[in-house]
Structures are given as structure tokens and as C-alpha cells.
Amino acid sequence: MCGYEAPRRIANVSAEAAFAVLKIAKNVERTGKRVIHLEIGEPDFDTPKHIKDAAMEALNKNFTHYTPTLGIPELRKEIAESIKRDYGVEIDWEKNVAVTTGCKQAILASTLAVVDEGEEVIYPNPGYPEYEAAAYFAGGKPVPYRLRLEDGFRMTPEGLAELITAKTKLVVLNSPNNPCGVVMPEEDVKGIVDLAEDHGFYILSDEVYRPILFDGSKHYSPLHAKKNLDKLIIVDGFSKRYAMTGWRLGYALVPEEILPQVFKLLNVMTSCPNSISQYAALAALRGSQEPVMNMVKQYWRRRDVVVEELSKLENIRFVRPKGAFYALVDVSKVLNKLKVNSEEFVKMLIEKYGVAFLHGTALGSYGEGFIRISFATSEENIREGIRILGKAIEELSKS
Numbered sequence: 001m002c003g004y005e006a007p008r009r010i011a012n013v014s015a016e017a018a019f020a021v022l023k024i025a026k027n028v029e030r031t032g033k034r035v036i037h038l039e040i041g042e043p044d045f046d047t048p049k050h051i052k053d054a055a056m057e058a059l060n061k062n063f064t065h066y067t068p069t070l071g072i073p074e075l076r077k078e079i080a081e082s083i084k085r086d087y088g089v090e091i092d093w094e095k096n097v098a099v100t101t102g103c104k105q106a107i108l109a110s111t112l113a114v115v116d117e118g119e120e121v122i123y124p125n126p127g128y129p130e131y132e133a134a135a136y137f138a139g140g141k142p143v144p145y146r147l148r149l150e151d152g153f154r155m156t157p158e159g160l161a162e163l164i165t166a167k168t169k170l171v172v173l174n175s176p177n178n179p180c181g182v183v184m185p186e187e188d189v190k191g192i193v194d195l196a197e198d199h200g201f202y203i204l205s206d207e208v209y210r211p212i213l214f215d216g217s218k219h220y221s222p223l224h225a226k227k228n229l230d231k232l233i234i235v236d237g238f239s240k241r242y243a244m245t246g247w248r249l250g251y252a253l254v255p256e257e258i259l260p261q262v263f264k265l266l267n268v269m270t271s272c273p274n275s276i277s278q279y280a281a282l283a284a285l286r287g288s289q290e291p292v293m294n295m296v297k298q299y300w301r302r303r304d305v306v307v308e309e310l311s312k313l314e315n316i317r318f319v320r321p322k323g324a325f326y327a328l329v330d331v332s333k334v335l336n337k338l339k340v341n342s343e344e345f346v347k348m349l350i351e352k353y354g355v356a357f358l359h360g361t362a363l364g365s366y367g368e369g370f371i372r373i374s375f376a377t378s379e380e381n382i383r384e385g386i387r388i389l390g391k392a393i394e395e396l397s398k399s
């Protein structure tokens with residue numbers, strides 16, 4: 001024994017379990033068996049050509065050096081322009097915009113810049129696991145808001161009010177949402193903004209899936225409600241919207257007083273975002289948005305396939321996703337019958353049936369009883385994967 005004890009802030013954090021599931025699936029694939037991947041939360045589309053061309057050009061022009069820590073001014077200005085276009089709100093690129101290494105870094109840096117030792121962070125659970133991890137890193141106390149299927153996985157002002165204490169410092173919203181596919185209605189966002197004003201906490205709104213909307217749903221942000229960044233942080237980026245996960249580029253829009261702290265953190269962590277990716281992102285914002293609309297159309301069709309196929313299965317429940325590219329499926333009846341938890345069930349499905357989902361507990365403690373389906377893959381894969389799920393439920397329940 002070397003006597004090593006991990007510091008509490010790190011020991012409490014678990015790495016994103018989606019990557020662990022992927023590893024199990026890859027191990028099975030190595031034996032020559034096919035696995036249908038419905039666990040991965042990343043677009044299967046290629047990055048649009050004009051974005052790749054801009055990156056090549058940047059490379060050929062030798063834009064291969066460090067950039068300013070908060071990103072190249074052209075990109076920060078373009079982000080501010082896009083906010084004016086999309087939200088009708090004027091922000092100051094020099095005072096409010098930080099370009100980051102993916103949305104992940106934007107979440108971490110802005111949480112660290114706001115939350116002090118012992119302060120509370122309320123976040124959706126099941127939800128994207130980074131919010132809880134960031135709260136731990138900050139030495140804060142993570143306070144999960146339980147999203148319930150019975151409530152359509154909504155985070156409501158009334159539900160939130162029950163969790164607010166004098167120590168509440170930050171409330172995280174995510175709409176459209178991973179993993180439930182919920183889009184927050186305007187009334188809920190407005191109600192939560194009112195609570196923030198009454199109690200003085202910050203809101204971090206993760207809007208990385210904002211254009212991916214179905215059935216005419218509208219994205220309503222706290223920025224629409226407030227029209228300014230007073231105690232408001234918006235996290236967004238290029239990974240999902242432009243199919244650019246590997247480019248690692250995101251941004252945070254933060255209140256003026258926070259930016260110097262975010263600057264320090266980003267400088268210490270990475271010095272600056274990737275130079276080539278920034279020129280690619282510039283082309284993404286300046287260029288045609290048609291590729292984005294085409295991808296959204298395909299996600300919509302795939303969502304319809306998910307709903308059609310899931311509706312045929314017995315002993316499961318789900319809420320029709322209105323945005324993002326996930327459906328969260330309640331399989332608790334099946335798990336109870338089989339006497340396994342969601343993680344064991346997912347492993348069984350990969351190893352015995354060749355289909356991979358994400359277990360709900362990868363998305364927080366309240367995810368037990370659920371599995372997440374990602375529909376960022378072909379309609380054929382989705383159809384086949386869900387049919388295999390049905391077959392597995394039937395066979396396993398009998399045995």
C-alpha cells in the first residue's frame with residue numbers, strides 16, 4: 001500500500017460513464033461480434049465541408065500558434081453577433097465572451113468562477129454528469145433536482161423553490177435536455193429567472209442542443225427573459241450544432257465581473273483554445289446554416305422512428321423527446337423482474353444481444369431504472385437496436 005488517498009474534491013467525481021460503456025462495446029467488437037451503438041451522444045454526421053475548408057486554410061496560413069486565452073477577437077465578435085441575431089440581445093464581446101475547449105470546459109470554468117467552498121449547486125438529475133463534477137471540483141455541494149417521468153421530466157419553479165436555501169449559489173438549466181429530450185417551456189424559465197432574482201443565485205444555462213428541436217418546439221432561454229447577463233451564464237458551442245465534437249470548441253457568455261476569473265482558469269488549464277478549431281468555428285457561424293437545418297431534419301425523422309419503435313414495447317415508459325437527440329426509457333419493471341440494476345442490464349444487452357445503451361446511473365443517482373437511447377445514428381440502427389431491446393426484454397423476462 002502506498003498510502004495514497006485521493007483528495008475529496010477529486011475522489012467524489014466520476015469520469016463520464018458513457019466512455020466506459022463504449023469500452024465494453026469495443027471489447028465485444030474486438031471478438032468479431034457486431035454491436036449497434038445507441039449509447040454515444042455525438043452526431044454521426046461529418047463536419048460540413050466549408051468548416052473543414054476553413055480549417056485547412058488556417059493550417060496553410062500557419063495559424064498554428066497560441067491565441068489569446070479567451071479566443072481570437074474575430075471569433076468572440078462573431079459569437080456576440082450571433083447572440084444578437086438569435087436572441088435579440090446585445091452583449092459585449094470583450095466583457096462577456098470566453099471561447100473554451102468544448103462546452104465542458106465552459107461549464108467547469110464558469111462553475112469554478114462562481115461557486116465557493118460549501119455553496120450549493122442545483123442541477124438536473126438524471127442529467128449531464130459534468131454539472132455535479134464541476135460542483136465537487138469547486139468544493140461546493142451538489143444538490144440534485146430530480147427529474148421525474150410522471151412530470152414529463154420538467155424542472156419547474158415550484159420544484160426548484162423546495163431546494164433553494166441560503167447557500168444556493170448556482171442553478172443549472174439544460175434545454176433541450178440530455179438525457180430526457182425535454183425542452184423547457186417559457187413559463188418555467190421565466191419562473192426560475194424570477195426565483196434567481198428573489199434569492200440572488202446565478203443561473204448557468206447549458207444550451208448546446210438549442211437548434212435541435214422537434215414538433216415546432218421553441219427554445220426559450222433565460223437570456224430571452226432577462227435580456228442581459230446579470231448573474232447569468234450561457235454555455236454553448238460547436239460540438240452538437242455543427243457536428244464538431246472532436247474539434248473541442250465551445251464558449252461561455254458570462255457577466256462582466258466573472259470574466260477575469262474565467263480568464264485565469266482557462267489560462268491555467270489550457271492557455272488558449274485550439275487555434276485551427278477557432279477558424280473553423282468562425283466559418284461555422286459566418287457560413288450557411290443549411291447543414292444544421294438538414295441535420296435537425298434527420299434527427300427529427302429519427303426521433304419519430306424511436307417513438308414508433310418504443311411504442312411497440314411492453315413494460316417500458318418514456319416521454320416523447322422534443323429536442324436534442326436522446327430518449328430516456330424507464331425499464332424499471334424489467335429490471336425488477338430480472339433483479340439487476342440499469343448498469344448490469346446495459347452490460348447484458350451489449351454482451352448477449354449486441355446493442356449498447358447508456359445506463360441511467362451514468363447520468364446521476366436518479367437515473368436508476370432508466371436507460372438512455374441516443375438517436376445520433378442511422379434510422380436502420382435505431383429500428384434494429386430497439387427491436388433487439390424488445391426481444392431481449394421478452395426473452396430475459398421469461399428465463
Ligand SMILES: Cc1ncc(COP(=O)(O)O)c(C=O)c1O
Nearest residue numbers: 041102103104128178237239250
Ligand atoms: C448537455 C451537454 N452539455 C455539454 C456537453 C459537452 O459538450 P462539448 O463536447 O462541447 O464539451 C454535452 C456532451 O454530451 C452535453 O450533453
